[in-house]
Amino acid sequence: MTRTVGRSLELYYIDGRPDGMLTAELFNWTGHVLMAPRTQIAEALARLEASYAGVYLLIGEQDGEPRAYVGEGEDISARIRSHDVRKEWWTSAVLITAAANKLNKAHVRYLEARLIAEARSIGRVPLDNGTNPTLAALSEADVAKMEAFLENLFIVLPAVRVDMFIRRTRPTTKPSTPEVLLPTSTIADAFSPSPRFVLETRKHGLRASAVLRDGEFIVEAGSIARGNWAGPASHNYANLHAELIRSGVLAPEGAHCRFTEDYAFRSPSAAAAAVNGRPANGQVEWKTDPGGFTYRDWEQSRLQTSKGTHE
Template sequence: MSHGRGIRLFLVDGSPNGLLTAEIMNWTGHALTGPRTKLTELVQRPECGRTGVYFLVGPDPDNTMRPLVYIGESDDVAKRLKQHNRPENQGGKDFWERVCLITSKDQNLTKSHVKYLESQLIAIAKQSGRCGLVNGTAHDYSVLPESDLADMAFFIEQVRIILPVLGFDFLRESAATHSASTPDENTLFEMELPKYGVKAQAREIDGSFVVLNGSEARPKWTAKANGYGNLYDQLVKDGVLGEETNGKRLFAQDYEFNSPSAAAAVVAGRNTNGRTKWQVKGRQENYGEWQSAIVEAQSSAETHGDQFQ
């Protein structure tokens, strides 16, 4: 059973577009984030003088569907950020637009700790597939005492919880690898285009709509270019949608979409209402009807529960 988690956010300068700090109850970690335009104020913060790990985040020019990320560590983050702010031809990095720094409130993170954290976070980012990485191959810093390894494992768990709250999804576990935790996540949806001989299957997992490996899609985008059309082209470029064979493309892996309509559009090669197009396998019920029934059942259960209190 999952439990709620309290996260404290603080707008340093009172603006949602300025510096922001975040903390989780009973966690010694501390997050500080802000835009590159606020770097002058950010590097003056006391957190930037501590030992920590940091993330530089910006758009990926080769893939508009994901960010480009650099993961680093330092025992003087302010100095490293100033170096990264230099022009590219002077040893800096041009791509980034936002920065997020993770330090410890009790200042117990050592250089060995953050080197280990850096290597683990780079590996996690690569595995998630949610970003392009500027980093090369990460060094393996695994020589830590057993107790420290346990502490760092917990620290990383909290980092992966707090980053999405701050708008950074690149360390979040892929829904395609998430094990079903509720009966609803075991529900299988199907979509068919009989005219084109296309069939696809999907599940809703951890709030995402995941089209399953081996599902079929039309061989090209057939409508006016738009956001979903760009997504279709990107999936072809990334190899998620394989080469055209017998008038269709196959999903080479499970792929996570942010909505049933995005998934349906890629399968159909044009804009499609996924709430009506995806059908619950074995039932005369579409996704919209299925979701509505779940909400109604939950509301009814809560009403009956109130009656007996």
């Protein structure tokens, strides 16, 4: 059995401000990530690593939707200076290089192609890139090095507020048909470590099921959600609902949407909001099946059980 191993990440806030420039590095990784708001791009591009070969991300919004661009260059500062003039929508830049300028042109072309393919596969943020570049021809050893580089990079990027490469869809564990949303089980399972939860809003014909797996709250494929966002347009979950439709996780079916894949949410409330199309308290709207106990009741029972094992 493979044991999960922790990683040590170092963040350095260059000017001491949490919203300013920062660098990120992993222990025993040659990669280096520099995140800079556009307001500090001149200072960022004056740094030594900005003249290295690497890939970069431009991140922002256009017409109210998130947007990003993935690029590469042998001197990424020169490339970003050209985009600073021609692209007006981006608000921050992420520069990805390696210590001692160890990446070459073929390496960064490979990384660019892989990042573009991954971002489009996940579909969370539309790209401003017009093409899908082909992978650069690398030796078998270099491909392995670049894939290892990417594996570490995908750990670092969320730490610098870039979540466009987080894949929240999960392998489907049951058929996506409404008939099996509520499997047969016993009341004794209601307070088990991993019960199935159900959310049902009969007024709008909504019915969804979810499970806790590896610490994630996962709404299962086949669940029926509201077809449009009915809550405040400025609410954070409005963007989440739109993202799920844009990425194809929610597929329109008349007035409703159906989850096409299992999807991992940050919390029961985020999942409830996605199903109901409005802000919702997932602590009370999700209920165990069977038993009908709220998620809050189930959680409190588990906490009490956990407390008892240490007394």
